[in-house]
Amino acid sequence: MENITVKVNGVEISVPKGTTVLEAAHNAGFEIPTLCYMKEINEIGACRICVTEVNEGRGFRLVAGCVYPCSPNMEILTNSPKVIESRKKTLELILSTHDRKCLSCVRSGNCELQKLCKDYGVEDAGKYDGVNEHYEIDDTAAHMYRDNNKCILCRRCVAVCSKTQGIGVIGANERGFKTFIGSAFNMGLGETSCVSCGQCIAVCPVGAIAEKDYTKQVMAAIADPEKTVIVQTAPAVRAGLGEAFGLPIGTNVEGKMVAALRRLGFDKVFDTDFAADLTIMEEANEFVERVQNGGTLPMITSCSPGWIKFCEHYYPDLLDHLSSCKSPQQMFGATAKTYWAEKMGIDPKNIVMVSIMPCTAKKFEIGRPDQNAAGVPDVDFALTTRELGRMIERAGINFLGLEDEKFDDPLGISTGAAVIFGATGGVMEAALRTAYNTLTGKTLVDIPQVRGTEGIKEFAVDELNVKVKVASGLSNARQILDDIRAGKCNAQFIEIMACPGGCVNGGGQPQVPMGIRNFTDIRAERAKVLYNLDKEMPIRQSHENPAIQELYKTYFEKPGSHKAHEVLHTTYVKRKINEV
């Protein structure tokens, strides 16, 4: 591609034609602040925080650096007094409509607006105070609330919902100064066909959208001597939790996390990975049965509750394609409150099952029908990675100073196949490992074709005569589902995860400032943690997990047995668009 030369703050640099001012400045070592900009997702130049002075031969003028393309010999000033003053004034204007309740805000210390105000020396937050609209908090959804009094109208949530996820249940209502983000006709989010993926929370720069916090209830349960409080942690949590404590993106904190959970007072610290292995046993069996008995194909995985809700709302005619397996979170809860409760002689009513998930849709999932194998809900509380981070801080645990500890037995025993469930392609790879070994007797553990962050991946296992597809991000899922509807899908087994890149990039993971996300693929960095863990595991195939073998021997008999169906499988609901 043709290169052009530009000068950023006097530093000459050569960039490909079409490079934006923001990217050129980044390459030259100068960061331009942004609030609305999300690379390839929200390039609308709306917030005007990124204004930069450029001279294209006609004198310096202000342009939006995030979207303005470089021209040959352009001079760029990213931090001239005029630029700094403009950004400061825009911040002051934003603050005049913001509720400025930083002290009681969930994002305090991790807020992009707060940081910019500090960086740009905003002395008087109330300089342009005037009359503002007051908005009621929308807490109708199961997983989150929206407080528009904090919203800065950057529209990242709108873009991620409609572009990345292809759902678009939120948008800008009204116009001008009265603009606010909400659903059509100002419906509560809980009344729409929001799938609870939480991607909007993950990209919100401020505290306008956040997950519903259940840390208080969990702490109360822990303090209750009558209750046995057990916890399970999803694979992706260990790849993201460190970020809440300032560790670099892509740091494995499995050992520290287990230690912290024990110090928080959980009676047993288990691993959702155990249930991931169990999922593979059930799902692989279901797939083989469908192939042999002429069941509905392609079969689609059912681990991601955001994806399930999406399918129920938007493709209810394709629900038969979904595997009937519960998600690992629910399988874990069901197994713990039946098998483990029996084994330990504890009444399931006295077990409080807490899950730590990178996901907000799990909060919706625990309240679904047909998710109570022992007559009580399989899972009582689903916390996000962020909530766990807050709990650890609140308890005064020196997370970074903790020595690594191991999960408890037996529901903490897992394999390499389970830990990669947290990344897109991981469930497929795990399933293929077991299927390949069962059908051919040979071992296939590394399947790079299904790894990586592309939206849709395809792989043909010639020896099994099986074609598989993997999709992450619901707009990618739509393409595959449309193909199935049209009868054009040639795959037999499909993995779909609601969040782009899989659970590692889930809506419950610690928020990463967009200034970093725009230049780092956090999906890939966090997934690396999981693949490295897999590589180091002594056992890398689910069916070889000794705890799983023991479970089937003593309790479920075999995958797909009557008992397994009662405990580990579920049903789905046909929903309509914008009807709950």
Add this chain to the structure above:
Amino acid sequence: MMGSGGLIVMDEDNCMVDIAKFFLEFTVDESCGKCTPCRIGTKRMWEILDRITKGKGTVEDLDKLEELAYHVKGNSLCGLGQTAPNPVLSTLRCFRDEYLAHVVDKKCPAGVCKDLLSFEIEKDKCFGCGMCAKQCPAEAITVTDYTAPGKKKPAYSIDKNKCVKCGACIATCKFKAIIKK
């Protein structure tokens, strides 16, 4: 002044602060709400102008208004926001004295800004016909016990607390006995 290319002829009865507010109200309404400077900036400018026309403006408000106007002009995304402050900037440039009269003297020289006006009946000119009192929608005009020399009927006066400054009395008075200040 506005981007339409139209020409508006105005005389000393037009208050330039009020004109700036009028044009800005239009752009506040028309703003789509996408970019920050236009969405919030024009609204805050309008609020400052509103304060000034109500006699609640300060000299600092003028500086703040000018600063904001240049900010919105230079930072907005589209032509609407980039030209919205023009009426404010050009009136500030050409008619600063009118702004100062509003802010410092709390007077509207053109007699437009109602909050800065008061209506009064000049007792010695009043013939006591009572037409103004009949027209007054607020029943603010009542008869007094003073009769001016050479007049047959007692004069009327306006209760400033009741007056809504509609101007109906001035329009009715044949003797030009009512003035606004």
